[in-house]
Amino acid sequence: MFVMRNCGATIDRHHRSGDRGNRTKRPLPTILLTAVAFLPGISQAQNFSARQVLPAETSPSPELSTAPVRRQGGQTEKAAREARVNGSHRTQRDADFAETMVELEPVTVTARKQSEDPQKVPISLTVVPDAGATVAPSASNASLARSVPNMTFFDGGGIYGNTFSIRGIGSISPLSSDDTSAVMYVDDVPQPAYGIAPSLLDTERVEVLRGPQGTLLGRNTQAGAVNVVSRRPTFDRAFSLGGEVGSHGYGLGQFTANGTLVPDTLAGRLAMRWNGFGGDIPNIAAGGKEGDLNIGAARGSLLFTPDDRTEALLAFNYGRETTHSPRxxxxxxxxxxxxxxxxKTLAEGETGSGxxxxxxxxxxFVLNSQTAFQRGTSRTDNDATDALVYARMPRRPGTIAAYAIPGADMLNFSLREDTVLQEFRASSLPDSPFAWTTGINYYRLDSRAGRDGHALSAPFNLQGGVQDNHLLVNSYAAFGEVTLPVTKRLKATLGLRGTHEEKAARYQYSGNGLPGLPVRYSQNASLDDDFLTGRAVLSYDWTPDTMTYASISRGYVTAGFPTYxxxxxxxxxxxxxxxxxxWTYETGFKSRLLDDRLTLNGSAFFNDVKNGHLLLFSTARVAFSTVALDYQTYGGELELAAKVTPDFDFLGGVGYTHGELKNVPAGSASGIKSGNRVPNVPEFTANIGAEYRWSAESFGLPGRFAGRAGYQFVSDRAADIANTFNLRAYGIVNAKLTWQDGDVAVYAFATNLLDERYEAWGQLFGNVPTVRAGQGRVVGVGTSFAF
Structure with a gap:
């Protein structure tokens, strides 16, 4: 895995450890160790040390941790012992950035809802620490996916902000926000597929888990999960401010504040960001540019610690995004x-959560409770007939001007979704003879969707009229997982989750008097679903730094109804x-080599999917529908992170996935047949990157320079299940040069340096291939301050 670019401007040198005087027994979170174990030569927001790309394994659920944190001036006995286990027992570099040992920085994850060394967790996982500073904010999910082998983001534009494919499993453009195979979480709260991408502002790390995660995470994680873990408040004073400007009207500004509100009891943290982009796609009909973005985000959190055994973390998130982006x-x-x-195509969304x-x-043992509420709203206004496309469609040839009639064929979509989550969980203490977690979970989705179509030109006239739909989901689950030592080196993990779901849908339609459409139509439908998911894993520690494992997992995506x-x-x-x-079968290894200077992890997998939810586009109706097809995928990942010298880091990752449809009935009129490639799944994904740091003395300056460069590759993909055409392979080059002296940094950056206008998504209209283009080159400068 490779994390390439710092878009943020947060230097948080004073964000140390949450130390609270002499109360060393207080169980503050070990995940904050990653916030203090950075290379002083580059700010926390700008660090590109090898630890940032440690191929690891974790779970999408941040845990309030049980171990004391490391202090700025030393370590507790427990932290020192854990540091030795993690291969990270080291002295600190002095003010001149001297370093006495050369090794990778430690990372802590919560793959099994407990803080663990990722190299000890038998799940294929990639960790992206400090993703808010290294993933492009104006294309966050697309940039994030390219940093992770065998992960693909469905970049379809509009309201589809959180749809991924992992190892070839995942629906492109799911027809329901409840129909996803790879779920994105923010601090354990699942994000709807129909919604804006969460801001990675002030993020501690992003954990990407491959393979079914139905035991501890539950519903619809058939392919895997993506979990965003936000930074928590600490009892240290820290403020940071930064900004960027660049080409095509690019701009960014952000602010972070952290500090004590009540000594030894209450700490608070606030982070805000604005990001804008002027667009780089000419519109020859309406004039001006499309592809523009306006993104705002804010996060506030409070950490309450009334005694040495209790912690409460309350967080509020807000995000808003407006874009004109043609699909x-x-x-x-x-x-x-x-x-x-x-x-121009307008898409705007807003989300808020507690x-x-x-x-x-x-x-x-430890008791945990989580209570969350989230509301998301979105709106999309589409001109259904792009004049360039429509003039090429069969039986309707003509000039572009004949179809460039403003507002003639409009489809307007609206959506409001409310989700409620409640989970109670019990788990073992870190020093227990075996690790276990058990709990119960309740999830509710209340979705209200509207569509207003006044399309006049055939076949878009069939999308006319008004829809007013309501989807309600109630999900109840109980789960448990245990890891037992079979021998000194052999461990067995068994997990099981039982889920009961109730779904109800109401569809109401009015033809609005349009010719050829029904005056009114309504439907009520419901279903219940009961299912089991789980996994079994055997892992073997060949040495303290080398482990192999094999697992079998059951994946499940619930039955349901489309939103529209x-x-x-x-x-x-x-x-x-x-x-x-x-059913997913996986084997893999994890290793630390060369005195902890090199981490090398690999895995291989086979997925056998029945009734996989894929997308079928009907040109006659100009609409999408879900089709359930069998398919299989197989492949593997290989990731490494190396600290070659104290000032030179190198990392890379490669993924291979082969996916094809199975058991398709012969003679399908849509062109679907067995052996077709699973759509939107590249066979190869890869990334490689390096950073070098050196003294600025030779230029007569104080401080240090850091140069960073990276390359991300995605091979060609089938655009649809009929394999009518392929989206072309592409590669992205990113680069950055930073000068830093103390708490001040100035840098220049370039994303997509070679201006690759890659095809992010595609669809065939009749015999006319259409695509969505990814964001082009952005070149700019930025600065950041801490005080």
């Missing part, structure tokens, strides 16, 4: 990318799509 552009248009919609996590340590009806405009009922099930 369907003519692939072979002169001067690609170029749009011809009028008006999340309360409470932890209490008893003498024999495919059949209402034909006065026909909407049928539920079936549940998707899978």
């Amino acid at each position: 369907f552009m003519l692939r072979d248009a002169p001067g690609f990318p170029v749009s011809a919609t009028d008006p 999340n309360l996590r409470i932890r209490h340590e008893l003498d024999t 009806s495919f059949n209402s405009s034909f006065a026909k009922p909407e049928t539920a799509f079936p549940a998707s099930t899978s």
Whole structure:
């Protein structure tokens, strides 16, 4: 894995450890160790040390941790012992950035909802520490996915902000926010697929877990999970301020404040960010540029520690995004990318959440509670007939001007989603003879969706009328997992989760008097679903630094109903799509080599999916529907991180996935057949990067320089399940040069340096291939201050 670019400007040198005087028995979170174990030569927000890309294994659930944190001037006995286990027992570098040992920085993860060394967790995982400073804020999920082998982001534009494929499993453009195979979480709260991408502002790390995570995470994690872990308040004073400006109207500003509100009892943290981009896609019909972005985010959190055994963390998040970003552009248009919609495609979304996590340590185990509420709203206004595309469609040839009629064919979508999460969990203490976790979980999704279509040109007239739909989901689950030592070196992990779900859908439709459409239509539907998920793992420690493992996991995506009806405009009922099930077989190894200067991890997998939820586009109806098809994927990942010298870091990762459809009935009119490639799944993904740091004395300056460069590669992908055309392979080059002296940094950066206008997503209209283009080159400068 490779984390390439610092878009943030947070220097948080004073954000040490949350030390609270002499109260060393207080169980503060060990995850903050990663916040203090950075290379002083580069700020925390700008550090590109090898620890930032440690290929690891973790879970999408941050735990209020049980171990004392390391202090700035030394270590507790427990921290020192854990540092030795992690291969990270070291002295600190002095003010001149001298370093006495050369080794990778430690990372702590919570793969099994307990703080652990990722190299000891038998799950294929990649950790991206400090992702808010290293992932491009104006294309965060796309940039994040390219940093992780065998992970792909569905960059379809519009309201589909959180849809991923991992190891070839995942629906492109799911028809329900509840229909996802890879779930994104922010501090254990699942994010809807229909919603804006969460801001990575002030993020401690992002954990990407490959393979089914149905035991501890539960529903719809058939492919894996992505968990964003935010920074927590500490009892230290710290303020930071920064900004960036760049080409195409790019800009960024952010602020972070942290400190004590009540000594030894209450700490607070506030982070805010604005990010803008002026757009780089010409619109020849409406004029101006598209691809513009306006993103705002804020996060506030309070840490309450009334005694040595109890912690409560309350966090509030807010995000807003507005963009004009075309989804369907003519692939072979002169001067690609170029749009011809009028008006421009508008997508805007807003999300807000509250999340309360409470932890209490008893003498024999730990109790955890999580209560969360989240509301997301979104709106998309589409001109359905891009003039460049429509003039090429069969049986409707004509000039571009004939179809460039402003507002003639409009489809407007709206969505409001409320989610509620409650979980109670008990788990073992760190020094227990075996590790275990058990709990119960409740999840509720209340989704209200509207669509208003006044399309006049065939076949878009079939999308006319107004939809008013309501989807309600209640999910109840109980789970448990235990890891037992079979021998001194052999461990066995067994996990099981039982889930009961209730779903209800209501569809209401009005034709609004449009010709050929029903006057009114309504439908009520419901279903119940009961299922088991789980995994079994054997791991063997060949040495203290080398482990191998093998596992089998059961994946499941629940049955359900689409958010927007495919059949209402034909006065026909909407049928539920079936549940998707899978078995995943995995084997892998994890190793630390060369006195902890090199981490090398690898894994191989085979997925057997039944009734996988894939997307079918009907040109006749100009609409998408879910189809359930069997398919298989297999492949592997290899990741390394190396600290070659105290000032030179090198890292890389490569993933291979082969996926093909199975058991498709012969003679499908849609062109789907067995052996077709699973859509939007590249066979190869890869990334490589390096950073070098050196003294600025030779330029007559104080401080240090850091130069960083990276390359990310994605091979070609089938655009749809009929394999009508392939999206082209592409590579992204990123670079950055930083000068830093103390708490001040100035830097220049370039993302997509070679201006690769890659095809992020594609769809065939009749015989006309259309695509969505990724963001082009951005070059700029930035600065940051801490005080």
